[in-house]
Amino acid sequence: MTVPARIKIKKLLSSEATEQQANVKGWVRTKRGGKPVFFIALNDGSTINNIQIVADPEVISENIIKDITTGAAISVVGKVVASQGAGQSVEILAENIEVLGKADPEKYPLQPKKHSMEFMREKAHLRMRSSTFSAVFRIRHAMAFAIHQFFHEKGFYNLHTPIITANDAEGAGETFHVTNFDLDKIPMTDDGKVDYKQDFFGKETNLTVSGQLEGELSAMALGEIYTFGPTFRAENSNTTRHLAEFWMVEPEMAFYDLNDNMNLAEEMLKYVVKYALENCKEDLDFLANRADEEDKQKPQNERQEMGLLERLQFILDNDFEKVSYTDAIEILRNSKPNKKKKFNYIIEGWGADLQSEHERFLVEKHFKKPVILFDYPKDIKAFYMRQNDDDKTVGAMDILFPGIGEIVGGSQREERLDKLTQRMREMDIPEDELWWYLDTRKFGTAPHSGFGLGFERLMLFVTGMGNIRDVIPFPRTPDNAEF
Amino acid sequence: MTVPARIKIKKLLSSEATEQQANVKGWVRTKRGGKPVFFIALNDGSTINNIQIVADPEVISENIIKDITTGAAISVVGKVVASQGAGQSVEILAENIEVLGKADPEKYPLQPKKHSMEFMREKAHLRMRSSTFSAVFRIRHAMAFAIHQFFHEKGFYNLHTPIITANDAEGAGETFHVTNFDLDKIPMTDDGKVDYKQDFFGKETNLTVSGQLEGELSAMALGEIYTFGPTFRAENSNTTRHLAEFWMVEPEMAFYDLNDNMNLAEEMLKYVVKYALENCKEDLDFLANRADEEDKQKPQNERQEMGLLERLQFILDNDFEKVSYTDAIEILRNSKPNKKKKFNYIIEGWGADLQSEHERFLVEKHFKKPVILFDYPKDIKAFYMRQNDDDKTVGAMDILFPGIGEIVGGSQREERLDKLTQRMREMDIPEDELWWYLDTRKFGTAPHSGFGLGFERLMLFVTGMGNIRDVIPFPRTPDNAEF
Numbered sequence: 001m002t003v004p005a006r007i008k009i010k011k012l013l014s015s016e017a018t019e020q021q022a023n024v025k026g027w028v029r030t031k032r033g034g035k036p037v038f039f040i041a042l043n044d045g046s047t048i049n050n051i052q053i054v055a056d057p058e059v060i061s062e063n064i065i066k067d068i069t070t071g072a073a074i075s076v077v078g079k080v081v082a083s084q085g086a087g088q089s090v091e092i093l094a095e096n097i098e099v100l101g102k103a104d105p106e107k108y109p110l111q112p113k114k115h116s117m118e119f120m121r122e123k124a125h126l127r128m129r130s131s132t133f134s135a136v137f138r139i140r141h142a143m144a145f146a147i148h149q150f151f152h153e154k155g156f157y158n159l160h161t162p163i164i165t166a167n168d169a170e171g172a173g174e175t176f177h178v179t180n181f182d183l184d185k186i187p188m189t190d191d192g193k194v195d196y197k198q199d200f201f202g203k204e205t206n207l208t209v210s211g212q213l214e215g216e217l218s219a220m221a222l223g224e225i226y227t228f229g230p231t232f233r234a235e236n237s238n239t240t241r242h243l244a245e246f247w248m249v250e251p252e253m254a255f256y257d258l259n260d261n262m263n264l265a266e267e268m269l270k271y272v273v274k275y276a277l278e279n280c281k282e283d284l285d286f287l288a289n290r291a292d293e294e295d296k297q298k299p300q301n302e303r304q305e306m307g308l309l310e311r312l313q314f315i316l317d318n319d320f321e322k323v324s325y326t327d328a329i330e331i332l333r334n335s336k337p338n339k340k341k342k343f344n345y346i347i348e349g350w351g352a353d354l355q356s357e358h359e360r361f362l363v364e365k366h367f368k369k370p371v372i373l374f375d376y377p378k379d380i381k382a383f384y385m386r387q388n389d390d391d392k393t394v395g396a397m398d399i400l401f402p403g404i405g406e407i408v409g410g411s412q413r414e415e416r417l418d419k420l421t422q423r424m425r426e427m428d429i430p431e432d433e434l435w436w437y438l439d440t441r442k443f444g445t446a447p448h449s450g451f452g453l454g455f456e457r458l459m460l461f462v463t464g465m466g467n468i469r470d471v472i473p474f475p476r477t478p479d480n481a482e483f
Numbered sequence: 484m485t486v487p488a489r490i491k492i493k494k495l496l497s498s499e500a501t502e503q504q505a506n507v508k509g510w511v512r513t514k515r516g517g518k519p520v521f522f523i524a525l526n527d528g529s530t531i532n533n534i535q536i537v538a539d540p541e542v543i544s545e546n547i548i549k550d551i552t553t554g555a556a557i558s559v560v561g562k563v564v565a566s567q568g569a570g571q572s573v574e575i576l577a578e579n580i581e582v583l584g585k586a587d588p589e590k591y592p593l594q595p596k597k598h599s600m601e602f603m604r605e606k607a608h609l610r611m612r613s614s615t616f617s618a619v620f621r622i623r624h625a626m627a628f629a630i631h632q633f634f635h636e637k638g639f640y641n642l643h644t645p646i647i648t649a650n651d652a653e654g655a656g657e658t659f660h661v662t663n664f665d666l667d668k669i670p671m672t673d674d675g676k677v678d679y680k681q682d683f684f685g686k687e688t689n690l691t692v693s694g695q696l697e698g699e700l701s702a703m704a705l706g707e708i709y710t711f712g713p714t715f716r717a718e719n720s721n722t723t724r725h726l727a728e729f730w731m732v733e734p735e736m737a738f739y740d741l742n743d744n745m746n747l748a749e750e751m752l753k754y755v756v757k758y759a760l761e762n763c764k765e766d767l768d769f770l771a772n773r774a775d776e777e778d779k780q781k782p783q784n785e786r787q788e789m790g791l792l793e794r795l796q797f798i799l800d801n802d803f804e805k806v807s808y809t810d811a812i813e814i815l816r817n818s819k820p821n822k823k824k825k826f827n828y829i830i831e832g833w834g835a836d837l838q839s840e841h842e843r844f845l846v847e848k849h850f851k852k853p854v855i856l857f858d859y860p861k862d863i864k865a866f867y868m869r870q871n872d873d874d875k876t877v878g879a880m881d882i883l884f885p886g887i888g889e890i891v892g893g894s895q896r897e898e899r900l901d902k903l904t905q906r907m908r909e910m911d912i913p914e915d916e917l918w919w920y921l922d923t924r925k926f927g928t929a930p931h932s933g934f935g936l937g938f939e940r941l942m943l944f945v946t947g948m949g950n951i952r953d954v955i956p957f958p959r960t961p962d963n964a965e966f
Contacts, residue, residue, distance in 0.1 A: 006738060008638060025738045027927045045705035046638060073929035101928030108926045125919035128704035137705060141640035148631050155491060155529060157624035162957045163646065163713045164728055166964045176661050178690065180717045183660060183669050183677045194666045200717055200727065201964035207661065214957055214966060221611035222528035222620060223491065230646045230712065234663045234683055244683065245647055255489060255508045436608035436966050443591045444510045445584030446556040474645045474697055481649045481684035483697060483919050
C-alpha cells in the first residue's frame with residue numbers, strides 16, 4: 001500500500017471527495033467511545049475544526065489505542081467517508097495509526113476541561129493547542145497579513161525602523177536600556193558617570209518606543225511608508241491593557257493633511273475588519289460564542305452593548321463621525337453621566353484629557369458610531385504635532401471604538417521648522433539629539449501626517465478577548481519574561 | 484480653476500492620458516535649462532523615474548523658479564503632454580508651482596554629484612531621496628511583501644516571537660542586555676552579584692538572537708508558522724556582512740523532514756526572486772547598471788561571474804543541487820584551488836567548517852547551480868538539530884548562492900527527548916532554562932523542521948549592493964546608533 005501524501009485537515013474538511021485514502025497528522029483533542037469503535041477528534045492547527053477519526057479495535061491494535069490520549073501526536077491513514085455525525089462533512093475510517101509522540105495523561109497539562117486564563121498563560125508554550133488560542137493566533141496572522149496587503153495595494157512601502165535607538169521619540173514613557181556592559185562591572189568616567197563611550201554603540205541606547213520619527217524621514221523620500229514592528233515601554237503596569245513589548249503599525253505619508261490622515265485610518269480599519277469577517281469566520285464564530293458565555297457571567301451593567309460580530313459589523317456599517325475635541329468636551333460636559341457624576345473622572349471643561357469611559361460614551365451612547373476626535377489641546381499632546389492657528393490646539397486625531405476606546409492615534413506633523421523648534425524648546429526636547437529629524441524641515445519640508453495603531457489593541461477588538469496578554473504569543477510584563 | 488487631486492508620479496508615467504490637468508508633488512532632483520524654459524526633474528518616491536516639469540518663465544515667476552533647487556519640495560499643477568524627450572512618455576507643462584519647502588543649495592547635502600557610500604551612510608536620514616537608495620528600499624518592501632504572501636498562500640501563520648527574552652537560543656553569539664536598572668545604581672545581592680530579582684522582569688534578560696525555539700512551540704500547535712522580525716548580535720564585527728540588529732525570517736513546520744525543509748526553502752527563494760524580477764524591474768535595471776559600473780572599477784579577479792539580473796535568473800533556471808557535506812568535502816579536497824593552495828583556508832578533510840570561498844566554489848565553479856549542503860558534522864552545529872544514525876552528522880542544511888555563499892541555514896529539529904537532552908548535556912545547555920522547549924518533546928512530539936533566512940543577506944543578493952549597511956534603513960553597528 002502506498003501511503004498518500006499528508007493533507008491538512010482544513011483542506012480535507014472543505015473537500016467533498018470521499019471513498020479516497022488520506023493521511024492526516026495532528027494532535028489528539030479527545031478520544032471517546034470504545035464500543036464498538038473509538039472516536040478521535042484530531043486537530044492540526046490549520047482550522048478550528050477537528051477531523052473525526054473512527055478507530056475500530058478490530059483494525060487498530062489495543063497497544064496503539066491506549067497511547068492515543070489528549071495531546072498525543074498521531075499520523076492516521078484511512079478512508080475518507082461521509083460523516084454520520086452532525087456538524088462535520090467527512091470523517092476517516094482509520095486503517096493505520098502511528099503514534100508519533102505520546103502525552104502522558106498524568107502529566108499533560110491541557111486535559112479536556114475548563115482551564116483558567118491565568119493557568120493558560122503559565123502554559124503559553126502549549127496554549128496554542130487549545131481552540132481559543134489557536135483561533136486567536138490564526139486571526140492574529142490574518143490581521144497582520146491584511147495590514148500588509150492594505151498598505152501594499154495602496155503603494156506604501158514597509159519600512160523596518162530601528163529597535164535599538166539613542167532617542168526617546170516622545171520624551172514620554174520609560175524606556176528599557178540596551179547595553180553590552182557586564183552589569184556588575186559598569187565602567188565609570190573620572191567624574192563618576194557611566195562611561196557610555198565604552199558601550200557597544202559608544203552612547204546610551206534604549207529600546208524604541210515608536211518608529212514614527214524614522215518613519216517621517218522615509219516618508220519625506222519615498223512618499224508613503226508604514227512600519228510594523230515591536231515597540232517597548234518599561235512601565236510597571238500590571239493591567240489587562242499594558243504590555244512591556246507590543247507591536248505597532250505606524251504609517252507616515254508625505255503630502256497628507258489631517259483630513260487625509262483620518263480618511264486613511266478609517267479606510268484601513270474597515271479593510272482589516274472586513275478581512276476578518278470574510279476570512280476568519282469559523283474562528284470568529286467560536287470566539288463570539290466564547291465572549292457571549294463570558295459576558296453572561298458578568299453583572300448586567302458590565303456587559304457589552306453588542307456581541308462580537310455585531311461590533312465588527314458596526315465598524316463596517318457606519319461612517320466614522322468626525323468631531324472636534326472642543327465639541328466633544330461640550331457634549332460630555334452636558335451629558336447625563338457627567339451631570340449625575342457617574343463618570344469616574346468628571347469633565348469640568350476644556351483641556352481635560354479624555355478617559356476610556358468618556359470615549360466609550362461618545363461612541364456607544366451619543367453618536368452610536370465610531371468617532372474620530374480631532375484638534376486636541378496642544379498641552380496634552382506630543383511636540384511633533386502640527387500647531388493650529390488658534391494657538392491652543394494641534395492637528396491630532398484619535399479614533400474611538402466601542403468597547404475599547406482609542407484604537408488609533410495620529411496627527412498632522414509640524415512641518416514648519418520655526419514652529420517645531422519653538423515647541424521643542426517649550427517642552428525641553430533636546431534639538432541636538434534630533435538634528436536629523438530637524439533636517440527634514442530644513443530641506444524640502446512638506447505637509448505630512450501619520451498615525452499609530454497598537455496591533456494588540458486591534459486584536460482585542462477583533463477577537464473579543466479581555467486581556468492583552470492573551471492576544472500576543474508570549475507576553476512580556478513586569479516580572480514575566482518566560483519562554 | 485479647481486485643482487485636480489494629486490496623482491503619484493508612477494501612476495502618471497504609466498498612463499497614456501495627455502492634455503489633461505494634473506497635480507504632482509515631490510522633491511526636485513535637478514533643474515536645468517532656462518532659455519527658453521526650465522526643465523525640472525521631480526521625484527516623489529513612487530518610482531525611480533522622475534517626471535519632467537517644463538517651467539516657462541513667462542508663466543512661472545522668477546521668485547518661484549529661484550527656489551526650485553535640488554532637494555526642494557514642490558507642488559505642480561499643469562497640463563500633461565506627450566514628452567518630446569527620449570525615455571519618458573509624458574511631461575507636465577507647469578501652470579502653477581508652489582514651493583512647499585526650500586533646500587538651501589549651500590547646505591543641502593545631496594547635491595547632484597557622485598557621493599561616496601560612506602558619506603551617504605552618514606546622511607541615512609536623507610539617502611532614500613537618491614535613486615540608488617530609493618530603489619533599494621522599494622525592493623526591500625517588495626521582498627518583505629513577497630515573503631508574507633508566499634507563506635500566507637501556503638497556509639503558514641505569521642508569528643510574533645518575543646524580542647526580550649531570558650534565553651540565548653543557540654548558546655552562541657553575544658547578546659545585548661536589556662535592563663530597567665539605572666546603570667550607575669545597579670542593585671547587588673549580599674554575595675556581590677547583580678540582583679536581577681529587582682530588575683523589570685525579575686531575571687536577567689537580553690535581546691533575542693532567534694525566534695526559532697518559540698517558533699517550534701507554535702509549529703507544534705498551529706502546524707506551520709513563520710517569524711519575520713528583528714534579531715540581535717552584540718559582536719564587535721566591523722565588516723560589510725555584519726549588523727548588530729538585523730531581520731530574520733524563520734519558518735517552522737510540524738511533520739516536515741529535512742527533505743521537505745529543503746524543498747520549501749528552494750520554493751521560497753525562487754518565489755521571492757521571481758517576485759523581484761516581475762515587480763521591481765525598473766529598480767533592478769538601475770541597480771544592475773550600477774553594479775556593472777562598480778565591477779568595472781575592480782581588478783579582473785574580483786569581478787562577479789555574472790551580472791545582477793543574470794544571477795537572479797540563475798536561481799530561477801536551476802534546480803538546486805542537493806549534496807551531502809561529506810561529498811562536498813571530497814569535491815573541495817580534490818579541487819584545483821585546494822591542491823594549488825589558492826583557498827585561504829585549505830580543506831584538509833572531514834569536519835572542516837566551510838568558508839564563503841568554498842561555498843562559492845561549489846556553486847560558481849563546480850556545480851554551476853545553487854547548492855544545498857546537508858548532513859553536517861554534529862560538532863559544528865547547534866544542539867537542537869536532529870542526530871543521524873551515523874552518530875557523526877545531524878540533519879542540517881545550508882543553501883549556497885553565487886556571489887554570497889550561505890543564504891539559508893536550517894535543520895530537521897531533534898524531536899526525541901532523550902537524544903535532545905543528551906546533546907544538551909554534552910554542550911552545556913541548561914535544561915531548566917528551556918523546560919518549555921523540552922515540554923514539546925514530552926507531550927505530542929513529532930518530526931518537524933525549520934530554517935532561517937537572513938533578510939539583509941537576501942537583500943544583498945537581490946540588489947547587488949556590496950555592504951549590508953546599505954540595505955537596511957538605519958544600520959546598527961559598533962559605535963553607531965545614529966537616527
